[in-house]
Amino acid sequence: MTKHAVSCTVNGEDQVVEVLASRLLSDMLRDDLNLTGTKRGCETGICGACTVLVDGKAVKSCLTLAIQVRRRKVTTIEGLRHENGELHPLQQAFIDHMGLQCGYCTPGFIMMACAMLGRTPNPTREEIRAGLSGNLCRCTGYMSIVESIKAAAEKMAGHRS
Amino acid sequence: MRDFELLEPRSPEEASRMLADHGEEARVLAGGTALLLGMRQRLVTPSHVVYLGEVPGLSTIEYDEATGLRIGALSTIAELADSELIKTRYPMMAAMARQVANPQVRNAATLGGNLCYGDPALDPPTCLMALDARVIAVGSEGSRSISLVDFYQDYFLTALRPDEVVTRVDIPPLADGTAGAYTRFTRTAAEHRPLVGLAVVARRQGGLCRDARITIGASTPIPVRAKRAEQFLEGKKVTRDILEQTAEIAAADIEPLSDSRGSAEYRRDMVRVVLGRTAAAVFGLFAD
Numbered sequence: 254m255t256k257h258a259v260s261c262t263v264n265g266e267d268q269v270v271e272v273l274a275s276r277l278l279s280d281m282l283r284d285d286l287n288l289t290g291t292k293r294g295c296e297t298g299i300c301g302a303c304t305v306l307v308d309g310k311a312v313k314s315c316l317t318l319a320i321q322v323r324r325r326k327v328t329t330i331e332g333l334r335h336e337n338g339e340l341h342p343l344q345q346a347f348i349d350h351m352g353l354q355c356g357y358c359t360p361g362f363i364m365m366a367c368a369m370l371g372r373t374p375n376p377t378r379e380e381i382r383a384g385l386s387g388n389l390c391r392c393t394g395y396m397s398i399v400e401s402i403k404a405a406a407e408k409m410a411g412h413r414s
Numbered sequence: 415m416r417d418f419e420l421l422e423p424r425s426p427e428e429a430s431r432m433l434a435d436h437g438e439e440a441r442v443l444a445g446g447t448a449l450l451l452g453m454r455q456r457l458v459t460p461s462h463v464v465y466l467g468e469v470p471g472l473s474t475i476e477y478d479e480a481t482g483l484r485i486g487a488l489s490t491i492a493e494l495a496d497s498e499l500i501k502t503r504y505p506m507m508a509a510m511a512r513q514v515a516n517p518q519v520r521n522a523a524t525l526g527g528n529l530c531y532g533d534p535a536l537d538p539p540t541c542l543m544a545l546d547a548r549v550i551a552v553g554s555e556g557s558r559s560i561s562l563v564d565f566y567q568d569y570f571l572t573a574l575r576p577d578e579v580v581t582r583v584d585i586p587p588l589a590d591g592t593a594g595a596y597t598r599f600t601r602t603a604a605e606h607r608p609l610v611g612l613a614v615v616a617r618r619q620g621g622l623c624r625d626a627r628i629t630i631g632a633s634t635p636i637p638v639r640a641k642r643a644e645q646f647l648e649g650k651k652v653t654r655d656i657l658e659q660t661a662e663i664a665a666a667d668i669e670p671l672s673d674s675r676g677s678a679e680y681r682r683d684m685v686r687v688v689l690g691r692t693a694a695a696v697f698g699l700f701a702d
Contacts, residue, residue, distance in 0.1 A: 254417045274420035274463065277450075297451060298519060299606065310492075310521045316450045317522065318443075320420060321467060365518070387516025 261322045263288070264332030272319045279303045279314035282329055290330035290360045294389075301388030304361040305329050311368035313387070330360035333367065342412075343367060343405040352401030354392035362388050366402045374413075375406055415450070416459045422468045426552040426581045429464050434554055434577035436462045442579055443467075444488055444527035447519050464579075472526075472581060475499055483585040487526025487549075491538070492517070494525060504585065506594040506613070510541040513598050515606070526580045529562070532570040532636075534671070535607040539566065540631030541596040543639065544613035547585045553578035566636035589625070592617045597692045599632075599684060601676065608632045609676050610688045614696045616647070623647045623697070628660075628689065633670050633681035640664035640689075652697045661689040 259276075260269045263286060270285050279296075282288045282305065294302030296315045303315040306328040333341035343363050346352065353359040362385065369376060369384040376384065381399050390398060421440075423429035433440050441460040443449050444467075452458045466472065472488035477499045485494070494500055495511035514520055514528075514537050528538045529549060543562040550559050554577050565573050574580070588594075594615035598608045611631035617624040626647045631637035643664035650656050665686035672678035694700060 255419060257420060273417055275415045275417045275453075277415075296454065298447060299516075301516070301518060304518055311518045312522045313447075313518045316447050316519075318446060318450065320465070321446065368517075384517060387518045 257320050259319045259323050261324065262326045264328060270319065274318065274320055276319040277315060278305070278312075278317040278319050278322055278327075281319040282314060282327070288329050288331050292357055292360055294358070294361070299387075299389065300358070300361070301365060302358050302361040304364040304388065306364055306368055309368065309371060311365050311387075328364070328367075330363060333363065341367070342408045343370070343402065346401040346405035346408065347398075350397055350401040350404055352393065352398045358388060358390045358392075362390065362398055366405070369402070370406055370409065375410060376402070378403065415453050416456065418460055419462045421462055421464045423464060423466070424468060424470075426469060426472075426579050429466060429469065429579045430553050430577045432462070432464050433579065437576055440464055442527075442530070444524040445490065445522040447515070447523040448527060448531045448533070466526075466579070477503055479587060481584070482587040485525055485583045485585070487580045487582055488524050489526075490521060491515070491523045491525065491528065492520040495520065504545060504588070504594075506596050506615070507541060507545065507585075510537050510596040510598070510613075513537065525583055529565070529583065530572060530574065530580055532566065532572050534569065534634060534636055535611070535632045537596065537598055537608065537611055537631075540611040540629045540637040541613045542583065542585065543631075543637050544594060544596070544615045544627045544629040545585050545588075546627065547583055549580045550582040550584060551575075551578040551580050557581070559584065562637070563639060569635040588615075589617050591619060592625075593696050595692050595695045597688050599688045605675075607675065609681060610684050611637070612685065612688045612692050614689070614693045616693075616696055618652075618697065621651045623650055623652050628664060628693075630664065630668055630685055630689070633676070633685050634668050635671060638668065640667060642667055643689075652693075652699070654694070654699055657690055657693045657697070657699065660693065661686045664689050 256271045282291045292302035294300035298313050298316040305314045421432045439461040443463045443465045472486040474486045476484045491514045501508040548559045548561050596613040599610040613629045616626040626644045628640040643660045670678040670681040
């Protein structure tokens with residue numbers, strides 16, 4: 254089988270990865286680039302644990318081939334932290350508002366929330382819930398996740414003003 | 415997933431030649447949300463995958479007063495939902511697109527891929543059939559335009575020839591006074607696949623109904639037009655009673671699926687109920 258060079262930017266760093274055409278983006282991130290923050294969950298496009306951003310848009314990396322991100326910018330949970338080591342406001346808000354228990358779904362929720370706040374900086378709780386319809390959490394019951402995102406949005410709005 | 419050779423055409427014609435070369439062993443990849451799922455579950459195991467991502471010009475959305483809407487086949491469902499043109503001219507389509515699957519899938523899934531998959535539970539085929547949509551397919555014998563009514567042949571089977579690739583979806587302009595609605599009905603809020611997909615498009619002339627197009631999906635092996643119900647409505651003054659009769663005719667005419675999601679009789683009954691509600695919304699009446 255022919256191998257393909259996937260050149261893309263991952264978390265701001267240029268990468269070239271040699272993969273078979275059948276390589277999934279989730280596997281390339283975890284197994285070739287050692288970015289294990291992106292989780293494999295249902296692997297059928299439902300649970301959202303594998304959510305990453307491609308050119309700023311949230312997609313499910315378990316239903317994306319690595320070759321589909323050539324020349325694109327990929328952002329994973331590892332790419333959110335500020336250069337000075339400070340957590341992203343969403344990451345901090347999930348800690349402060351108990352938006353996680355076991356934590357397995359958390360990277361997916363935070364990446365989805367990151368895309369959501371990029372489009373809608375000040376979402377209502379209804380908009381947050383609709384935006385999270387592609388992510389499943391079996392621990393928290395979602396209330397604390399919605400509150401975490403609401404709090405992060407408010408904090409981020411404060412930084413901008 | 416079984417390994418495969420990746421083919422990357424630069425034009426629809428080249429894609430068609432690649433499909434002709436590899437026949438049934440080849441599959442077309444657009445967004446990947448349906449095909450990759452099928453390949454991961456080994457429901458499809460192509461030796462060659464023709465990836466359309468490098469074909470330019472397939473994701474534009476344009477509108478012309480005379481010819482209507484032209485949607486490039488690689489436009490994503492999210493792009494349909496966000497398109498100002500579609501929100502203004504065909505609000506039922508934008509509203510439908512906002513409900514497809516989930517946000518991440520809408521960002522990747524394409525309209526062309528969705529229509530070609532042939533899964534009756536998908537929302538766009540039923541909605542677009544009521545809007546009289548046609549797909550433009552390019553093959554070795556040139557390009558042709560196929561109405562969605564002819565496009566869907568049987569469960570997961572379309573009229574596409576093995577060497578054809580869909581490049582565009584055309585939707586005619588709506589006549590003045592035309593209104594429409596699409597309803598995605600799930601048995602519970604947590605369900606992913608609708609039990610009934612139902613679209614109603616009609617022109618309201620005074621209190622009279624003209625040119626109604628009613629389509630039913632998800633409960634049937636392919637999306638279908640409710641022809642007898644449409645004829646019954648033609649020229650009638652629309653009342654709740656008339657809509658109830660229309661819904662009964664349409665529900666009686668379908669050959670419903672029967673599976674773990676719902677028995678044939680349950681599906682038939684829900685088609686009747688959902689049609690009544692959707693048509694009532696189109697005509698500004700209150701249902702139930």
